[in-house]
Amino acid sequence: MYDLIDRTLLLSGIEERHRDLVDRGDGVFVLIHPVDHAPKTVLLTMVIPTLNELLTKHGIDRPQIRFRLRVAVHAGEVHYDNRGWYGEDLDITARLLDAPELKRRFKLTLAPLILVVSQDIYRSVVRHGYDGIDGTTFEQAVHVQIGRQRLRGWVQRPVDDHRAA
Numbered sequence: 001m002y003d004l005i006d007r008t009l010l011l012s013g014i015e016e017r018h019r020d021l022v023d024r025g026d027g028v029f030v031l032i033h034p035v036d037h038a039p040k041t042v043l044l045t046m047v048i049p050t051l052n053e054l055l056t057k058h059g060i061d062r063p064q065i066r067f068r069l070r071v072a073v074h075a076g077e078v079h080y081d082n083r084g085w086y087g088e089d090l091d092i093t094a095r096l097l098d099a100p101e102l103k104r105r106f107k108l109t110l111a112p113l114i115l116v117v118s119q120d121i122y123r124s125v126v127r128h129g130y131d132g133i134d135g136t137t138f139e140q141a142v143h144v145q146i147g148r149q150r151l152r153g154w155v156q157r158p159v160d161d162h163r164a165a
Helices: 002-011 040-061 088-097 100-107 119-124
Strands: 019-023 028-032 069-073 079-081 084-086 113-118 138-146 149-156
Touching: 002 019, 002 028, 002 040, 019 084, 040 069, 040 113, 040 119, 069 088, 069 100, 088 113, 088 138, 088 149, 100 113, 100 138, 100 149, 113 119, 113 138, 119 149
Parallel strands: 069 113
Antiparallel strands: 019 028, 079 084, 113 149, 138 149
């Protein structure tokens, strides 16, 4: 999985010096540093499609080891101290990723990847219709609670939307 993620980021122009990978046991947080050549649009127009393509190819080449990933995209402030990375924006991302509705929708497809974006990403990127981002493929479907805040997430229909049996 780490090799696929690393290849995806490199193919998308995000070098190792502009990111941190944080192992979460059953997954990974990819923290992209705010640099000019990695705007938020690149995450949706290059990183996600490249990851989906590599996951699909990997599943064909090695069907005995098939990866399926839930992906959440959010932007915000993260902090680091001697105990590791922390911050409310990491909590938001983790809650979106673990939302029961996202998991339910993923079970209904055979696609290798499902994407949820935060309301901040939807508002600042998706709804503006930048080249390569089709806002009509996103549906507000996820609700998460952080403290007293109720936040929304938009799920993108999987690229390979073959339904599971």
